[in-house]
Amino acid sequence: MQFLDLTEHHSAIEKEAIEAMTTVFKNGDFINGKAVAQFEKDFATHHGVSHALGMNSGTDALLLGLEALGIGAGDEVITSAFTFFATAEAIAQTGAKPVFVDIDPATFNINSSLIENAITAKTKAILPVHIFGQPADMDSILAIAKKHNLKIIEDACQAVGAEYKGKKVGGFGDIGCFSFFPSKNLGGCGDGGMATTNSQEVAAQMKLLKSHGSSPTDKYFNVALGYNSRLDTIQAAILAIKLPRLKQYNEMRIAHAKAYNTAFAGIGDIVCHATAPDRVNVYHQYTIRTSKRNELKDHLESKGIPTMIYYRVPLHLQPAMSYLGYKSGDLTETEKACGEVLSLPIYPELSVENRDMIIESMCGFFR
């Protein structure tokens, strides 16, 4: 068994993908091609936002998004330390300081009741992460941002298609950032990302930044220092095939998660990932907590079941963030979660036989 097996996922679309790639080869429009423009339009419509801009990764969507909002040296951005490194890396790369707030232990998302305490005169934005596919507490975060005049950049890299009160994530803040890393719920066949916004001005600024700051009317007249960060036409052509299937992919993940939740209720000290009310959690990861995490991981491995620890080292304790001066004990819930979490295989095509085997081995360990 593999932690993530994309073979079936891709064989189901292989014929269409080859046709789409052949079209790109024939058109020769590998950079900023027709398929990119179409996919950006479809992605924006799918998310109910005015603009979607393809980039070469979710990390770049965060970085360019922050820069487009004018965030840089001297500024502070509030975020979670229980996430993939790219979240805080992007903040730090702008020159701004990541300020970490502890998580809600049940949802793993930023604890919105602690955000106001972390606001200073330098705070410019809040960057909530919809971790593992579950939307953060957007009503509270929006209210805090409004009260303190802060921007919001959503890290929706793990949560494409997730909903908060019936609305898709990525459309709540000033900017929404998505990743098309192959393992993601909407994965490409290489790197890729997208930034969404409802602001014409912010969209124009991100467009400038993703193409070397070239003037919209003259490619060789550069009005800003930018980057080379475009979604490849071939990736856009493949992602366009998957986008209409995203709802089904997510529903299949949710069905696996429901089966896990039912099976693990009352077993040992397992705590399942709680989904807060009014949210559609699209389970990019299925993560449980137990005080016997390391022993359980070894047990599952001995049965041929691979698992992952997302996340073993919280961002405030990563060596690359040591300059910020955080120490062990600063974020108690985040650190506790890092010692207890274990992610189990979950992907649309996970077979019921494999799922049952995982459940049986988990229950067997606690028996």
Ligand SMILES: Cc1ncc(COP(=O)(O)O)c(C=O)c1O
């Ligand atoms: C929460 C989070 N933020 C940002 C990223 C960065 O996305 P990418 O790998 O496309 O740069 C990821 C992807 O792994 C992620 O999980």
